[in-house]
Amino acid sequence: MxxxxxxxxxxxxxxxxxxxxxxxxxxxxxxxxxxxxxxxxxxxxxxxxxxxxxxxxxxxxxxxxxxxxxxxxxxxxxxxxxxxxxxxxxxxxxxxxxxxxxVSAPKAPRHLPKNIDVDDVNRLLDIDLNDPLAVRDRAMLEVMYGAGLRLSELVNLDLRHLSLESGEVWVMGKGSKERRLPIGRSAVQWVEHWLDLRGLFGAEDDALFLSKLGKRISTRNVQKRFAEWGIKQGLNSHVNPHKLRHSFATHMLESSGDLRGVQELLGHANLSTTQIYTHLDFQHLASVYDAAHPRAKRGK
Known part of the structure; x- marks a missing residue:
């Protein structure tokens, strides 16, 4: 040839x-x-x-x-x-x-995002707090899971973006769209703990979350710390910021069924982006159905 x-x-x-x-x-x-x-x-x-x-x-x-x-x-x-x-x-x-x-290729199957179940999230957040950096990490985990933030939104939080009185944060999402989000009582408490210790790492940077060098914490550092906590806390699945965001969305949808509300919280421009979580929820419902419904029990 x-x-x-x-x-x-x-x-x-x-x-x-x-x-x-x-x-x-x-x-x-x-x-x-x-x-x-x-x-x-x-x-x-x-x-x-x-x-x-x-x-x-x-x-x-x-x-x-x-x-x-x-x-x-x-x-x-x-x-x-x-x-x-x-x-x-x-x-x-x-x-x-x-x-x-x-001629176009057949569409590749859409891989559904993996999430951490509620029990594992609770185990992840049960962090030993003898170390100020552990308090910071607990606060970051609480805020990310409490509000479903993107990693970039978490690291870009400044002190001025925070209202502990109302339990809210302001984030700048994709397309320079600002969102005002509740973060939950637990996240507020741990941010307060962190703010009590934040001065140990310097006070010149406006960032809410600082590295041990007193600078705004980097995305890579957050990824590394979250993965390490997942291992320390004995979780079977790899922990990363995106998985926490997926977990927030899945758990919110399972509890509320409010797809448009979850869309607003996540900052998705299109509802179709949020709808992937309906597939996750359906998988959960389908497994419950298969286990419980008399007509779903094969060979019996």
Whole structure:
């Protein structure tokens, strides 16, 4: 196949990507792998030149790739490489149109977010408080779980964004949209504990949560500390800020059933983003149904 019209065009395309586009060696290798696989499919289907390709041929390649065990994400990558290659052939005047543009990969299954159950959240928050940094971490965990904040929203909290009297915080979310959120009685108590100790780490920075060096705590530091507490408290699942936000949303929806209220609390611009939590809630209800309903008990 090295001297075939198919491979000759591919080699010219790869030279173009390396010399003119200056893509990295790893990217070039990925293109080569995908296009080599496509040339194998072309050979198996009797295609001898790229001009013979139409949407039907490419769809048949996609079907054969799936039958060979290629997953949706990998198939999307293969079709993307093919579209780029055909775009280049069109630019070279070797094709009149790109036949791969009409072919799309099947959608990859949507991975539902994992959450921490309520008992594990309670165990996570039951932190030994002999260390001022542990008090800070407890306050951060309480605020994040209490208000369902994004990690960026948590680290960007300033003292002025806090109203302990009303139990609220103001956060600037995506799209510079401000939200005013309740954080709950427990979070208020632990923030008060932290504020009593915050002066030990300096008072020059306006940030609510400081590192041990007296600067605004970084997102990486928060991620590291949360993961460490998950291990120390014996949780089976990895603890990270995003998982706490998911847990907040899931627990709120399970208790209230108020999808629009949860949308407002999370700061989602579109309800469709929040609706993923209805799938989580349905999974919970489905498992309860399967365990309890007489007609769901198979073979009995």
């Amino acid at each position: 090295n001297d075939s019209p198919l491979s000759a065009a591919v080699e010219r395309f790869l030279r173009y990507l390396g010399v003119e586009r200056q893509l990295s060696p790893i990217t070039l290798l990925n293109y080569r792998r995908q296009l080599d696989a496509i040339m194998t499919l072309a050979g198996e289907s009797g295609v001898a030149s790229w001009q013979q390709c139409d949407a039907a041929v490419i769809r048949s390649w996609a079907v054969r790739s799936r039958r060979k065990g290629l997953g949706p994400a990998s198939l999307a990558l293969r079709l993307s490489a093919l579209r780029s290659f055909f775009d280049w052939l069109v630019s070279q005047g070797e094709l009149s149109a790109n036949p791969a543009k009409a």
